């Protein structure tokens with residue numbers, strides 16, 4: 001199989017992504033630390049600080065492509081364990097690891113796990129106070145459809161936050177980052193999971209994802225207001241924010 005993204009048609013894309021995350025589910029959390037040199041923790045904490053969740057049992061967050069629950073757990077802790085999070089992911093293996101982690105943390109009552117597609121959310125209109133998605137939207141084949149769904153399920157006054165790898169805007173960092181992502185990441189991937197190709201595909205999907213400005217325009221197009229973005233670590237990651245007004 002070749003995971004070279006030029007060969008990947010939209011229809012196949014979801015299948016490849018699913019293979020990757022079924023394979024890595026059990027080792028996903030450690031992979032994150034290795035691949036981002038621990039930075040994903042800093043970026044995720046910054047995202048949760050930007051959200052500033054209400055300390056209120058009625059506060060409902062939908063964390064899409066929520067995988068093993070990382071974002072949801074941080075949001076719940078930041079709300080003094082009062083808020084409720086729904087973790088939605090297309091991949092049952094990732095959710096199973098998440099449910100185990102929730103039980104260990106004593107957070108099972110605060111989290112619901114739902115296996116579904118970001119492009120077709122199984123929720124009523126105007127259901128959530130916030131919609132978060134971290135390192136997930138670039139894996140979704142039709143990003144415009146996922147953003148429209150985000151807008152639909154948010155309440156009026158609800159917040160959208162998207163954390164994603166983005167375009168590096170620092171001269172030396174961009175060269176180091178290229179070396180790191182094209183050589184080191186597939187190498188670590190092979191060491192930890194026995195297979196480099198899926199990681200190659202993930203790295204390539206980062207290159208293909210729209211830059212900060214273009215992605216902000218897509219968010220506006222989906223109906224969101226006051227769209228802004230903040231770069232983290234020279235643009236390696238960026239946080240986009242929008243409101244349903």
Ligand code: SAM
Pocket residue numbers: 014017018021032064065066067068069070071088089090091094116117118119133134135136139140141
């Ligand atoms: N948000 C988590 C985090 O930051 O640790 C997990 C991110 S992981 C890189 C990407 C996740 O997106 C995987 O768990 C994958 O199954 C999920 N995913 C991919 N395509 C999806 C889709 N169409 N709908 C919902 N989830 C999807």
